[in-house]
Amino acid sequence: MDPHLLRTFVAVLDHRSFSGAAAALGYTQSAVSQHIAALEADLGSRLVERRPVAPTPAGARLLEHAPALLLRLDAARADIARLHQTRPTRLTVACSPAALGATVAGALAELRAVTHSLDVEVRVTGRDAVLADVVAGRADLGFVDGAAAPSDPLPMPDLGPMTTLAAAEETLAVLFPRDHPLAERRAVRLSDLTQAQWIDASDTAVPLDRLRAVCRAEGFRPRIRHRGTDLHGLAALTAAGHGLAALPLPVAAALPGIAAVPVSAPRLVHRTELVHPANPTAPARQLVDLLTTRRLAADAGRR
Known part of the structure; x- marks a missing residue:
């Protein structure tokens, strides 16, 4: 063919x-x-x-x-x-919107502090586009996010000779309008929200099919669809009452007009994973090493 x-x-x-x-x-x-x-x-x-x-x-x-x-x-x-690449002086990083948090931004800042001549480009795209860019060589590495049980990897398609690495795990939260009856709760259970109206924002928030999978329940019906990578636009739709969405708590808490309530059950985290080829460029390898060191230090601090 x-x-x-x-x-x-x-x-x-x-x-x-x-x-x-x-x-x-x-x-x-x-x-x-x-x-x-x-x-x-x-x-x-x-x-x-x-x-x-x-x-x-x-x-x-x-x-x-x-x-x-x-x-x-x-x-x-x-x-x-x-x-056949020599010594590259450029690093192209592809990120899904909610993956571009403090961990990734901080690691990039640390990398640029030790490699002053490095030209860094960050592209924010949907999850599938991130994976496609890395696999096809349009990006040196990528960061994707999603919901998973603690320490469990995200489900990924067959990417061939690619390597994944946990970059961050954060509290998962649900976005509510501030006048919603559950907006003042300290925590919510996703199983109580299966019949609520949601925003289908597969490139930005946790996809609804993933919520169904982790809750092992039907529901999570979309009231409106949001396409693109604009987190503030997603927050505006939630604030206006168009539906709920799930994001990492640090990202959600910084958005205007909404209440971010942590998820207590099922036991989930918002996970960010780094994806890179088996033979990454030198700058990509440096960033991988930085994130590995940061993650090991964080794990040691929790013990």
Whole structure:
């Protein structure tokens, strides 16, 4: 299966348009049509309905495999490219919004204090985009966040030759409007909130499907969807009564217009994990070492 044809297939269905895919990929519309026809001939099945543009049953099945296949190809290319890097003077870090807290910011400040010439770029994106950027070599390392039992790793897709490291664990909290009946509670149980209205903010807050999984319960119905990485926008929606959301307590407590109430049950933490390739660049390795030292010191202090 030609990966160029597969990329065109994904682009057509992402844009729901042959012309949109052509513009995004820099091809002519005729070339896009030829790519789809060639892929269909290769697989012996019609993959895309033309009017309107939509996947056939076979196309939907292929679409389940395509992103992971293309990501692994990008990972292989990036892995080889890193072998030929000299002494990089740039560090690109990708972070999901709630992962960019005091721990990560402090480690970056400490790194820049000992490497004065290092050019640091921090990109804030959704969790899936963070992982894709690291795997494909567009970022040297990444930080993603989520809810987990204490000391448990976050569930991750198959990332190939990648390494994960716990960077921080913080109290998980629920965001309420200040006039909500539960806003003055010292703590809340998530199981008491399964039938509440929530904000579906999968790139910013803890995803609702993750809350269902850790509570082993249905519910957590979205009242509104928030797309993007704006934590203040999410807080404004909560403050206006559009629904609840779950964030780390230090992040939530700094947001205006809302009450942040810690979660007491189930026993969960908000966990931030660092993801990096098996052969990271020298600046990325330095940051990993700094965070490892910080985490070991924090663990020793709790004993």
